[in-house]
Amino acid sequence: MPEGLAFDEFASSRAQRLFQTAYLMCGDYHQAQDLVQTALSRLYPVWGRLTRREDLVSLDAYARKVLLNCYISHRRLRRSGEVAVADLPDRPGPGEDRGAALRITLLDALSRLPPRNRAAVVLRYLEDYSLEEVADAMDTTVSAVKSLSFRSLTTLRQILGPERAALLQD
Structure with missing residues (x-):
């Protein structure tokens, strides 16, 4: 071929x-x-x-x-x-799809993470790659991926606040 x-x-x-x-x-x-x-x-x-x-x-x-x-x-x-833009509304407007509003909120929160942190979260939790696969893709160690993921999730919880962070657990 x-x-x-x-x-x-x-x-x-x-x-x-x-x-x-x-x-x-x-x-x-x-x-x-x-x-x-x-x-x-x-x-x-x-x-x-x-x-x-x-x-x-x-x-x-x-x-x-x-x-x-x-x-x-x-x-x-x-x-x-x-350039920073205004925050997105906390709640979906009348008639808006709650799932779409949650996706927008999550994308906004992800965009506030530094690139390596965001990549670690996306690959590990949204794309469901193993720690070894993420470490290989990011040219780092498994322990570094664990640490980066933990810090990134902590930052995301702070960005989202307690009410919206609870939505991630569902």
């Missing part, structure tokens, strides 16, 4: 999952699309080397690692131009 075709199959079969992870990390639909495209464009030139040495699980892990690095690089470049 030609290398280009194998990459096309890999990219098309993994793009949606990578997009979901990117969206949870950045909270913006278009930026998530850009992050996935950037990650895939960084994978393509080294695809031949990767497929000779790696199994499919390792390719997925490598793709997540590249996506995470793209997200952190993007945040680093954008940091100087960020």
